[in-house]
Amino acid sequence: MSVSLVSPAGPQFSGRARTVPPQDLDDLWRPTSACGPRCRSVPPARAGLLRQAARAAAATAVLLVGVLLPWRADLLARALLRALGVRLRVQGPPIAVGALLVGNHVSWLDIVVALALSGRARRLRMVAKSEVGAWPVIGRIARRQRTIFVDRARPRRLPLTVAEAAAALRAGDTVQVFPEGTTTCGPHQVRWRSAFFQAALDAGAAVQPFTLSYTHPAASFIGEDTLVESLRRVLAARSLRVTVTTAQPQPAVFSRRHLAYVLGRA
Secondary structure (H helix, E strand, O other): OOOOOOOOOOOOOOOOOOOOOOOHHHHHHOOOOOOOOOOOOOOOOOOOOOHHHHHHHHHHHHHHHHHHOOOOHHHHHHHHHHHEEEEEEOOOOOOOOOEEEEEOOOOOOOHHHHHHHHHOOOOOEEEHHHHHHHHHHHHHHHHHOOOOEEEOOOOOHHOOOOOHHHHHHHHHEEEOOOOOOOOOOOOOOOOOOOOOHHHHHHHEEEEEHHHEEOOOHOOOOOOOOOOOHHHHHHHEEOOEEEEEEEEEEEOOOOOOOHHHHHHOOO
């Protein structure tokens, strides 16, 4: 996976103001994808009921231990993935210290995967929607990791949240964000939002892209899915694997919109 930001390959801006069609604020701040149930039209191979029950029991036990004992987040996340029947593979260059990690967003499982990678990065902090902080157990673990929460109901607070991410980068933390701002099934990509690239520019930090690839359509958390429905599909999936492919860190240059444009199409 190779990305180059040496010269502006993205759109050229003339400097003249463009007329932007009126949009509902909710549409601007809560991006949507074209993904839906049709993206899972191929009947997936399913695990037996006993295996599903065993996975549910194992995942519950891991989460309970995680709440009661101060486990390292990466070890807890890896144990949870294994309990759910998800195999994790990481390939590519090592995660850079103090870099802004940017990649595609497929599922709530991505958050667990990111936590599993925290042992490979110095003080990894995630950027997540504020709703994640209220999720059972996972929310508590996310807060323990000093996750930077985005309140999508209060868009005027976004500059303060970006400033918090920039401060974390200056302090040497690695900050991970999903610039799509929503989940997709994979092929139907969403334009990357540029806001958090400003944090890398302000902090003088590198930007390191990554790609998440799942082998099973059950992983996608899209459309009108609920967390419970998605969890049931994951428990029933056979041979569910996720591969994290990292690219070389790139210097944060030009503008946040250029970074989002180029890296979002790499």
